[in-house]
Structures are given as structure tokens and as C-alpha cells.
Amino acid sequence: MTVLDDLDQPAAALLRELRSELMVCKFAVDELMTKLRILSEEFDFAHQHDPIEHLTSRVKQPQAILQKLRRKGLEPNIEAIQEHIEDVAGIRVVCPFVPDVYMVAGMLGRQDDVEIVRTKDYIAEPKPNGYRSLHLIVRIPVFLSDRVEKVKVEIQMRTIAMDFWAAVEHKLFYKYDGEAPADFAVELQATPATAADLDSRMTALHQRIQP
Numbered sequence: 001m002t003v004l005d006d007l008d009q010p011a012a013a014l015l016r017e018l019r020s021e022l023m024v025c026k027f028a029v030d031e032l033m034t035k036l037r038i039l040s041e042e043f044d045f046a047h048q049h050d051p052i053e054h055l056t057s058r059v060k061q062p063q064a065i066l067q068k069l070r071r072k073g074l075e076p077n078i079e080a081i082q083e084h085i086e087d088v089a090g091i092r093v094v095c096p097f098v099p100d101v102y103m104v105a106g107m108l109g110r111q112d113d114v115e116i117v118r119t120k121d122y123i124a125e126p127k128p129n130g131y132r133s134l135h136l137i138v139r140i141p142v143f144l145s146d147r148v149e150k151v152k153v154e155i156q157m158r159t160i161a162m163d164f165w166a167a168v169e170h171k172l173f174y175k176y177d178g179e180a181p182a183d184f185a186v187e188l189q190a191t192p193a194t195a196a197d198l199d200s201r202m203t204a205l206h207q208r209i210q211p
Helices: 009-047 062-071 078-084 098-109 160-176 184-208
Strands: 053-061 091-096 115-121 133-145 148-159
Touching: 009 053, 009 091, 009 098, 009 115, 009 133, 062 078, 062 115, 062 133, 078 160, 091 160, 098 133, 098 148, 098 184, 148 160, 160 184
Parallel strands: 091 148
Antiparallel strands: 053 091, 115 133, 133 148
């Protein structure tokens, strides 16, 4: 007996359709990861500087997607997912320096088959908690055996310092389940300035050694 055998017919049909959708999302992520690796290697060869420190990717699990639909008050169907959930497929690009973030975003956006749907610049305008990152929603074609699908992927681009802060802030704050003591929250909110200062200093040092 499979998991599908325990579901009613509509739920089982949705799960099959969702798994097919997630497979296509994975293909979109694979395409973009290849593009980013090529840009990284080619730029390093041409300029002796790799603008990408590392890359990670993920595709949301079906349960997480359905939970997000419920939180948004949306019907559980593929059309709602395609229209209203833009982070089913995601890539994180971690760069050494702030200028690298914008440079990689620009190189990616100039590719003919990459459509920039939306940009949210939390580096120029950080979130209230100090979170800094450049978010891109892009759409790329995925060529299947019988059709071409255009798939949205969220790309989060940040520096090493921004990535460190975001990861540790999440671990620290959510140990309190969103109910951190006031003094803890105040001290935590002061830390992104330290990360931003580190980015600024390291970028200045890097620029000093450029030919």
C-alpha cells in the first residue's frame, strides 16, 4: 500500500499533480544553477575573481506548499500555487562582496531566456529586523518532451556576512518561538549593523587591491 492509497480521490489527484509540478520546478532550479555556475567559472577565468562564494537550492515539500495555501486562504490547486506562491523553487547565491551581488544579478538578467519578474532590494532598504538580501523572482522556460513551461524561481542573493547573520538570527530568535525577551531582541537588532560594517570594510579592502 502506498501513501496515495490512504487518500481520497481528489486529494490523491492533487498530490500527483503537485508532484509533477515540483518535478518541473526542480528542472528550473537545475537550469539556473547551471547558468550561475557557468557565470561563476567564466568570470573567475576572465577576471581572476569569483563573484560567487557558494550556491544552494531547494524545492518546497508538498505539505509546506499546502500549508502556505491555507494560510493565504487559497484553494488547494495547481493554479493557485502557480499564481500566488513564488518561492516553491528557490536558489540562494552567496557572494564575497556587496558589488558582486549586483553584478551577478545583472549578468543573470541579461540572459535572453531569463525574465526578471520582480526585484526586492533589502540591501538598499533592509527589513525592520535588519535582514539584508537581494531577492529576485525570475521566470525561465523549461523544455519538456511535449511542451515548454515557464517556471518562477526565487533567487536570494547576499554576501557571506549577510548569510551568516540571517542564519544565526533565525536560530537564536526562533528558539523563543517569536517571544524573545525585550533586552534580547534589542541586542539582536543591533547586530546587523556589525555585519553591514564588515561588508563595507571588506569591500573597501578588496577594491584597494584591484588593478
